[in-house]
Amino acid sequence: MQEIYSLSADQLEQRLRDETMAMTWPSVSGAIDLAKQAHAGQMRRGSESPYIVHPLRVALILLDVAEQKAAPIICAGVLHDVLEDSDTPQDDIEDDFGPQVLDMVLALTHPDQREGESAFDRNKRMFENMQWSGRDVHVVKSADRLDNLITAHQAMSDERLSEYITESREMLLPLTLASNTALYHALNAAIDQAETSRREA
Numbered sequence: 001m002q003e004i005y006s007l008s009a010d011q012l013e014q015r016l017r018d019e020t021m022a023m024t025w026p027s028v029s030g031a032i033d034l035a036k037q038a039h040a041g042q043m044r045r046g047s048e049s050p051y052i053v054h055p056l057r058v059a060l061i062l063l064d065v066a067e068q069k070a071a072p073i074i075c076a077g078v079l080h081d082v083l084e085d086s087d088t089p090q091d092d093i094e095d096d097f098g099p100q101v102l103d104m105v106l107a108l109t110h111p112d113q114r115e116g117e118s119a120f121d122r123n124k125r126m127f128e129n130m131q132w133s134g135r136d137v138h139v140v141k142s143a144d145r146l147d148n149l150i151t152a153h154q155a156m157s158d159e160r161l162s163e164y165i166t167e168s169r170e171m172l173l174p175l176t177l178a179s180n181t182a183l184y185h186a187l188n189a190a191i192d193q194a195e196t197s198r199r200e201a
Contacts, residue, residue, distance in 0.1 A: 004057055009056065016060055020074055023071040027075075038085065038088050039086065042085060047151070054148075061186075062077045065146075066182060075097050076101050076105055076108065079105050082105065090106070110122065110126055127171040145168055146186055148164075149164075165198070168194075173191070
């Protein structure tokens, strides 16, 4: 898995297209095109990388770590932030990739933050709802959180990182354990590493 963190956005895209070439429908290539359009001009927080590197890595983690071979799951990995971070209509996802992919993307989209609600409480509400979303959503969310723990935690305040680690360990990790053993071990190790880094900072 570590080698994907040395790849550029173009290299990640080419690798994902190559590894999913045999998948028929829904189109992973089409999902990549839509995600690139939706995230155009967006940058990864705390880095100089274009945002698209994140969903591309999530999809490759799903393929290579979680060993997911179903096109809807890979498409959901590529598209998981599209509704949250752009004005892409839900109908576009349903029309091009089917209701299964749309349902997963909706389940992976953060709810609006209520007045006076912390990010931690909003995410807790999301994870509580996610318990009933099914294994596929849990697997995609675990891949998403794994990439975030490896790459994005440097941009968080100590308080937010502490909350993020707690969310990951207490709210997500049990879902991961019940869904995918390889992903569970990778996520657990990333949580431990983020906690070590936080203490040493």
